[in-house]
Amino acid sequence: xxxxxxxxxxxxxxxxxxxxxxxxxxxxxxxxxxxxxxxxxxxxxxxxxxxxxxxxxxxxxxxxxxxxxxxxxxxxxxxxxxxxxxxxxxxxxxxxxxxxxxxxxxxxxxxxxxxxxxxxxxxxxxxxxxxxxxxxxxxxxxxxxxxxxxxxxxxxxxxxxxxxxxxxxxxxxxxx
Ligand code: PRP
Ligand code: ADE
Numbered sequence: 553x554x555x556x557x558x559x560x561x562x563x564x565x566x567x568x569x570x571x572x573x574x575x576x577x578x579x580x581x582x583x584x585x586x587x588x589x590x591x592x593x594x595x596x597x598x599x600x601x602x603x604x605x606x607x608x609x610x611x612x613x614x615x616x617x618x619x620x621x622x623x624x625x626x627x628x629x630x631x632x633x634x635x636x637x638x639x640x641x642x643x644x645x646x647x648x649x650x651x652x653x654x655x656x657x658x659x660x661x662x663x664x665x666x667x668x669x670x671x672x673x674x675x676x677x678x679x680x681x682x683x684x685x686x687x688x689x690x691x692x693x694x695x696x697x698x699x700x701x702x703x704x705x706x707x708x709x710x711x712x713x714x715x716x717x718x719x720x721x722x723x724x725x726x727x728x
Contacts, residue, residue, distance in 0.1 A: 560590045561590055561725055565579055565584060565725065566583045567727075579678060581616055581677040581706065594705060599624060599627045602628060605700050606671060606700070607630060607672070607701075608669075608672070609631055609665070609673075609697075610625050610628070610633070610674075610675055611634070611635055611661075611674045612632060612634055613659075613674065614634060614635060614640075614659070617677065618634060620677065621675050624675065633662070633665050635674075636661075638658040640660070641662050644663050645662055645663065648687040648691045649687070650683040650684055650686065659684070666695045667696070672692050672697050672700060674688050674702045675702075676703075678705065678706040678708070679708065679714065679723060680708045681713050681716070682711070682713025682716035685717060685721075686717055688702075689718075701720045702722070704723045705724050706724075706727065707721075707723030708727050
């Protein structure tokens with residue numbers, strides 16, 4: 553059931569103090585991919601959650617959003633589109649800069665596969681300060697598409713990333 557799946561997920565995320573910088577507790581999502589039962593559980597949790605949202609397109613954030621987006625797309629029969637760090641995507645792209653919990657960067661999105669009628673779900677592994685997700689939302693909104701929801705597996709609630717976002721946000725595991 554859902555409670556057991558959430559517990560399995562929580563147990564498979566390993567926390568590393570002072571990585572990659574002193575004071576940061578790194579929540580390592582790759583533990584979930586190493587434990588195949590936890591991976592199946594997280595896939596089920598995400599698919600069950602998204603089923604009711606009438607999503608046309610799943611957009612994953614570079615790079616850990618790429619781990620979960622395509623496997624959900626296969627289940628839902630919907631396409632995947634990446635938001636990538638700058639300079640990696642060919643064709644017509646739009647850009648948005650953002651601040652990270654530890655750094656700064658620019659995202660890009662290809663505009664040819666998305667239009668004003670597209671209902672988009674944005675997926676990533678983790679919400680920290682919300683800088684990445686807010687930039688992703690801005691990119692999608694500038695195509696006039698609708699952001700139905702931002703979905704993350706882990707939310708670092710103490711950083712209040714959710715407050716940067718004016719669209720629905722869902723997380724499965726929370727850390728202060
Ligand atoms: C991490 C994480 C999120 C983002 C969250 O990615 O996967 O995308 O940081 O932080 P924020 O809410 O403060 O913006 P990172 O930029 O480290 O890149 P990676 O996925 O390539 O490791
Ligand atoms: N991305 C930003 N902050 C992070 C954290 N504390 N753990 C894992 N990934 C992160």
